[in-house]
Amino acid sequence: xxxxxxxxxxxxxxxxxxxxxxxxxxxxxxxxxxxxxxxxxxxxxxxxxxxxxxxxxxxxxxxxxxxxxxxxxxxxxxxxxxxxxxxxxxxxxxxxxxxxxxxxxxxxxxxxxxxxxxxxxxxxxxxxxxxxxxxxxxxxxx
Numbered sequence: 118x119x120x121x122x123x124x125x126x127x128x129x130x131x132x133x134x135x136x137x138x139x140x141x142x143x144x145x146x147x148x149x150x151x152x153x154x155x156x157x158x159x160x161x162x163x164x165x166x167x168x169x170x171x172x173x174x175x176x177x178x179x180x181x182x183x184x185x186x187x188x189x190x191x192x193x194x195x196x197x198x199x200x201x202x203x204x205x206x207x208x209x210x211x212x213x214x215x216x217x218x219x220x221x222x223x224x225x226x227x228x229x230x231x232x233x234x235x236x237x238x239x240x241x242x243x244x245x246x247x248x249x250x251x252x253x254x255x256x257x258x259x
Contacts, residue, residue, distance in 0.1 A: 136256075141194065152176060156180045158176065160173045161237075184244075202254045203251055206251035209247070209250055213246050214242075
């Protein structure tokens, strides 16, 4: 009886810790979620003025710094198991981005598409793949 009560208390504490960690990543990730589409929209015009290019470069730089900040804070908060999940999820997403970029390069060489139109979407898709895989693995294995 006492043992099952202890397990329930520990499960509730672990659930609270998991929820707090997810909430912290969500709060840290809001600038990334906002700046990604903004940088994509700013860079999508092929005929940009110098000021527009400067805004696009600034938004992209801030986006990259925000991603690095979120990753650094998430890794510092995580235990070894969560770090392993994150690194494996990043590896899968990295492989998906490499394959997609290679396919896009071949299609660009053939003349089917233009590579500069898909590069940002492929990179943002890689980030989305990484986040979805990490979230699903965390939810299913705990």
